[in-house]
Amino acid sequence: MTIRDLPKATATARPGVQSDISPKALQRWAPDVRAAVEDDAATISILDPIGADMWGDGVTARRISAALRSVGDRPVTVNVNSPGGDFFEGLAIYNLLREHRHAVTVNILGIAASAASVIAMAGDEVRIARAGFLMIHNTWVMAAGDRHAMREVADWLEPFDATAAEIYAARSGGDPAEIAEMLDRETWIGGTAAIEQGFADDYLASDMLETGGGEPSAAIRAERKFDLLARRAGLSNSASREILRDLKSGMPGAAENLHPGDAGSERPGAADVTQELASLLQLAKSI
Numbered sequence: 206m207t208i209r210d211l212p213k214a215t216a217t218a219r220p221g222v223q224s225d226i227s228p229k230a231l232q233r234w235a236p237d238v239r240a241a242v243e244d245d246a247a248t249i250s251i252l253d254p255i256g257a258d259m260w261g262d263g264v265t266a267r268r269i270s271a272a273l274r275s276v277g278d279r280p281v282t283v284n285v286n287s288p289g290g291d292f293f294e295g296l297a298i299y300n301l302l303r304e305h306r307h308a309v310t311v312n313i314l315g316i317a318a319s320a321a322s323v324i325a326m327a328g329d330e331v332r333i334a335r336a337g338f339l340m341i342h343n344t345w346v347m348a349a350g351d352r353h354a355m356r357e358v359a360d361w362l363e364p365f366d367a368t369a370a371e372i373y374a375a376r377s378g379g380d381p382a383e384i385a386e387m388l389d390r391e392t393w394i395g396g397t398a399a400i401e402q403g404f405a406d407d408y409l410a411s412d413m414l415e416t417g418g419g420e421p422s423a424a425i426r427a428e429r430k431f432d433l434l435a436r437r438a439g440l441s442n443s444a445s446r447e448i449l450r451d452l453k454s455g456m457p458g459a460a461e462n463l464h465p466g467d468a469g470s471e472r473p474g475a476a477d478v479t480q481e482l483a484s485l486l487q488l489a490k491s492i
Contacts, residue, residue: 211303211375214296214368223347224291226254230318230340234288236425238315241415248282255320256291259432266297280308289319292344302327312409313337326376333405334414335396342391377403
């Protein structure tokens, strides 16, 4: 990081607490929005939810660290179109970009929501599409336990929300208390407002964007939602992949293979999530 003095973030996850994606962000995400030019050796693309997925891939700090090593001793461009995801993984990625020794240019192609918006703040220069959006909110997590455990989790989350507010304020020049209020009410910031409020520096040229040419957005969102719901239900990655593979091959009864207990999960609400998974599988058949 060569231009802006941004705060370093502490990124420590808690056992039994899992980050989650805002359903609204996932629904508004258009995964077929990409850069018009293919990535070069000094470009990193963040075009998926933040964190590991059931395929053993995803946008992780490990992957971004490896990409930065490949970029080496030169400026880097980061293209972002992500609905967010694992907040703690997002903080780790933000730190990696913040510590890069040369200029970091962030291009917000579509949306940079939640954890992805934190990552975007690591840019020396942030450019956003006119139709693009930033979404900022308090940390979203899933946890199980009694009221005492929930109070502990809530207290544990407060410093992370304060850190996020500090990062947004440092980048935008805004008042941390006002930023905290924006987080409390979940705020969507369009391209023009992002520039006016200091979250971005300039518009991204329209000829730098490309839409389509790949798998339909609805199908990609359905897969990502399946992945998220499978995690909530306590399904292992291998079980999730098997069910999704059966579905795509047209195998009847794929939804009947959903057994949250197989993953050793007794988390409350797992049965309800499993039912939602089954409904999603049926819906996906029509995509």
